[in-house]
Amino acid sequence: xxxxxxxxxxxxxxxxxxxxxxxxxxxxxxxxxxSTATPKFLPLIAIHKSLGIAILVLALIRLAVRxxxxxxxxxxxxxxxxxxxxxxxxxxxxxxxxGMPLIGWAMLSAAAYPVVVFGGVRLPAILPQSDSLHxxxxxxxxxxxxxxxxLVLLHVAAALFHALVRRxxxxxxxxxxxxxxxxxPAE
Amino acid sequence: xxxxxxxxxxxLALIAIVIGAGAAAFAYTAGWFSPQRLTPTRLVEAxxxxxxxxxxxxxxxxxxxxxxxxxEANGAGSELSKARVFASGRYPxxxxxxxxxxxxxxxxxxxxxxxxxIRIATPDGQEWRSAMIDPPVFAxxxxxxxxELQLASKxxxxxxxxxxxxxxxxxxxxxxWAKNAPWTDSYAEDRFNSLNSFVFVDKAGAAHVVRWSLLPxxxxxxxxxxxxxxxGPDYLEQEIARRVAGAPQHWAMVVTIASPGDPxxxxxxxxxxxxxxxxxxxxVVQKIEAERDGPCRDINFDPAVLPTGIRPSDDPFPAARxxxxxxxxxxxxxxxxxxxxxxxxxxx
Numbered sequence: 396x397x398x399x400x401x402x403x404x405x406x407x408x409x410x411x412x413x414x415x416x417x418x419x420x421x422x423x424x425x426x427x428x429x430s431t432a433t434p435k436f437l438p439l440i441a442i443h444k445s446l447g448i449a450i451l452v453l454a455l456i457r458l459a460v461r462x463x464x465x466x467x468x469x470x471x472x473x474x475x476x477x478x479x480x481x482x483x484x485x486x487x488x489x490x491x492x493x494g495m496p497l498i499g500w501a502m503l504s505a506a507a508y509p510v511v512v513f514g515g516v517r518l519p520a521i522l523p524q525s526d527s528l529h530x531x532x533x534x535x536x537x538x539x540x541x542x543x544x545x546l547v548l549l550h551v552a553a554a555l556f557h558a559l560v561r562r563x564x565x566x567x568x569x570x571x572x573x574x575x576x577x578x579x580p581a582e
Numbered sequence: 583x584x585x586x587x588x589x590x591x592x593x594l595a596l597i598a599i600v601i602g603a604g605a606a607a608f609a610y611t612a613g614w615f616s617p618q619r620l621t622p623t624r625l626v627e628a629x630x631x632x633x634x635x636x637x638x639x640x641x642x643x644x645x646x647x648x649x650x651x652x653x654e655a656n657g658a659g660s661e662l663s664k665a666r667v668f669a670s671g672r673y674p675x676x677x678x679x680x681x682x683x684x685x686x687x688x689x690x691x692x693x694x695x696x697x698x699x700i701r702i703a704t705p706d707g708q709e710w711r712s713a714m715i716d717p718p719v720f721a722x723x724x725x726x727x728x729x730e731l732q733l734a735s736k737x738x739x740x741x742x743x744x745x746x747x748x749x750x751x752x753x754x755x756x757x758x759w760a761k762n763a764p765w766t767d768s769y770a771e772d773r774f775n776s777l778n779s780f781v782f783v784d785k786a787g788a789a790h791v792v793r794w795s796l797l798p799x800x801x802x803x804x805x806x807x808x809x810x811x812x813x814g815p816d817y818l819e820q821e822i823a824r825r826v827a828g829a830p831q832h833w834a835m836v837v838t839i840a841s842p843g844d845p846x847x848x849x850x851x852x853x854x855x856x857x858x859x860x861x862x863x864x865x866v867v868q869k870i871e872a873e874r875d876g877p878c879r880d881i882n883f884d885p886a887v888l889p890t891g892i893r894p895s896d897d898p899f900p901a902a903r904x905x906x907x908x909x910x911x912x913x914x915x916x917x918x919x920x921x922x923x924x925x926x927x928x929x930x
Binding site for chain 1: 590593596597600601604607612613620621622623625708709725882884886887890894896898900901902904911912915
């Protein structure tokens with residue numbers, strides 16, 4: 396790569412939007428399913444588990460792609476605190492995308508529930524049965540879910556701020572549907 | 583860079599609206615604007631006695647004792663379901679005899695309904711969990727009705743139960759059983775019924791709506807609640823431990839197949855007695871262990887944990903029970919310190 400990339404690669408953009416839809420669905424299904432005792436409960440919890448594993452796989456692929464292709468540089472005139480917030484929130488989003496499915500899987504394992512996804516694929520337990528571990532991972536899954544949603548809202552607010560207020564190209568780096576790799580000359 | 587003259591207020595307001603709407607939709611989905619929604623939490627809280635729940639214990643069926651044994655499938659169930667558990671063979675069982683009370687220390691003679699939870703594991707890695715009780719029909723038709731029954735039964739209003747029964751005519755069959763059916767003097771003599779219907783799917787993909795029961799090999803001996811009380815508050819657990827130590831106890835598992843038009847979604851309605859039944863195997867209870875350090879303690883006998891070949895029907899209860907049992911499990915495992923284990927080396 397000889398220049399500075401203006402946009403994420405098409406593969407990165409595809410993964411971002413695919414995962415974005417999955418995560419939003421996941422968070423809403425999560426809070427919805429634990430607050431219902433109707434017959435919807437069973438399909439919701441089945442989707443929640445399958446979607447969680449799907450997000451885990453997609454997020455690991457995305458991490459590998461990110462490590463390979465990197466990200467466009469932030470605008471040089473972006474204030475340092477905002478740059479720091481952008482970097483930290485991205486670390487947190489990656490940690491949650493990969494961590495939340497694993498925490499959920501660990502929580503089910505510690506409760507000796509069978510972990511069945513995609514209508515019949517049985518996953519192994521990743522922890523021994525333990526009431527204390529179950530409680531630890533349950534708490535982590537519960538509180539981090541709210542933190543995750545708050546972070547998603549912050550991410551959306553920041554994206555819109557770039558798009559509508561700063562109009563600095565950061566939003567377009569991910570939102571563009573163009574498949575052309577636009578590469579600016581190296582500075 | 584933003585244009586210096588650009589009015590930013592509109593953009594910032596738009597951002598605030600988007601974020602606010604997102605947060606509101608999330609809160610709505612979580613039920614924070616719906617105090618009337620029957621959540622698992624509300625169901626579980628309704629079960630608690632006036633003195634509060636038995637911390638560290640199941641929120642209902644709180645008093646119980648573990649067992650291990652086997653399910654001996656005779657192969658006849660394979661006609662109805664492709665689940666491995668019906669293929670001829672012996673499969674390990676973990677289970678729990680219990681009393682339908684939220685009070686882990688309730689005297690046996692104060693609890694009308696006996697229950698049995700089982701988990702059958704098969705070599706293909708699948709599990710079938712089921713929680714059954716001994717009345718022939720359930721008390722209410724819907725989870726909402728169950729919630730209202732809990733509120734009425736502990737209400738200080740003297741007319742609460744009368745009003746409940748008037749509003750829930752389906753309660754009559756269960757009420758008659760509770761009043762008139764003989765009490766048994768042993769878990770080994772109880773017939774346990776799924777009451778909820780499920781769908782068995784056979785190898786050809788055909789669906790059969792069924793209920794199942796465990797029929798005791800032991801002859802029932804009836805006892806009055808007063809006589810049961812005189813035998814001591816924990817007689818049933820002591821008795822089953824003695825009996826199983828003497829010889830394994832057996833129950834025949836019998837599956838009843840619904841005919842078209844039978845009430846599959848309403849566990850208060852028995853199916854006509856001429857419906858076809860298939861005996862699919864035998865539950866053998868081989869060893870009794872106290873719950874405190876026993877293998878059933880931290881197992882959730884969630885009736886929605888089903889192998890391939892069994893799935894929920896249009897009966898609304900398995901989903902509601904699954905949701906409530908899970909809530910109860912989350913609560914009690916977090917309260918383990920209130921129900922400490924005694925075995926050396928056991929987890930704290």
